């Protein structure tokens with residue numbers, strides 16, 4: 678019988694804000710680096726700087742975990758690593774399946790960072806019969822016909838979709854019907870899922886488009902300059918004034934300024 682598939686993140690049921698949940702991996706990454714250097718304690722300021730977060734926000738975030746540190750000493754690094762890992766559900770094994778083992782799927786399968794963070798790639802699945810049995814990242818690719826069986830046998834609750842956009846919804850529906858309750862979607866399409874299923878979307882081209890927007894602003898070429906003289910450019914975007922755009926840009930920066938590369942679906 679499959680295990681773990683009805684697990685919901687305890688963090689939400691315990692009332693930790695989503696924004697705090699989204700920062701926990703940043704703290705964990707910084708803390709893991711400290712732990713690897715055998716640093717025993719860290720101040721909120723040092724940890725905030727290492728995680729790229731404002732220190733007052735960090736203290737507030739940690740208060741949700743019931744972790745307040747010791748005045749003059751700071752936070753115990755090992756204990757915080759444990760606490761945050763537990764809060765994120767990383768103290769247990771999460772088998773994942775990847776569907777669509779083309780260029781991107783194969784690259785993801787070869788990425789060692791999943792396993793080191795507790796995500797075991799249980800199966801690689803592709804619909805192309807020519808891919809079946811092929812070795813990718815040391816695993817034999819399995820045919821999509823067996824998707825339901827593979828999910829059941831491995832107790833999978835997290836699926837990664839790296840198929841073409843046109844196939845993604847159908848793959849998603851099959852994953853969900855088979856018991857998957859969390860999906861990481863790389864395909865450039867919006868997925869419909871029933872209540873109780875979480876979808877996170879990664880789209881690097883959107884990130885590049887946002888960077889292009891800011892590059893354009895830095896170069897002092899706001900669309901409004903061109904729009905004013907251009908024919909047929911209308912709409913709210915063309916009405917943005919330069920100072921407002923500059924303010925928006927400034928608002929994005931600061932200690933928490935990075936827009937996460939993984940956007941909520």
Ligand SMILES: NC(=O)c1ccc[n+]([C@@H]2O[C@H](COP(=O)([O-])OP(=O)(O)OC[C@H]3O[C@@H](n4cnc5c(N)ncnc54)[C@H](O)[C@@H]3O)[C@@H](O)[C@H]2O)c1
Nearest residue numbers: 777779780781803804805839840841842844864879880881
């Ligand atoms: N999110 C991002 O930042 C990002 C970056 C690159 C690519 N992509 C997207 O990722 C997807 C994959 O890109 P790619 O370059 O690897 O494409 P690809 O064509 O190399 O690979 C797609 C694979 O999916 C398989 N496939 C098709 N239908 C399937 C189905 N129903 N079930 C199982 N497997 C199926 C194909 O056989 C193929 O092996 C595309 O949707 C692409 O747009 C996203």
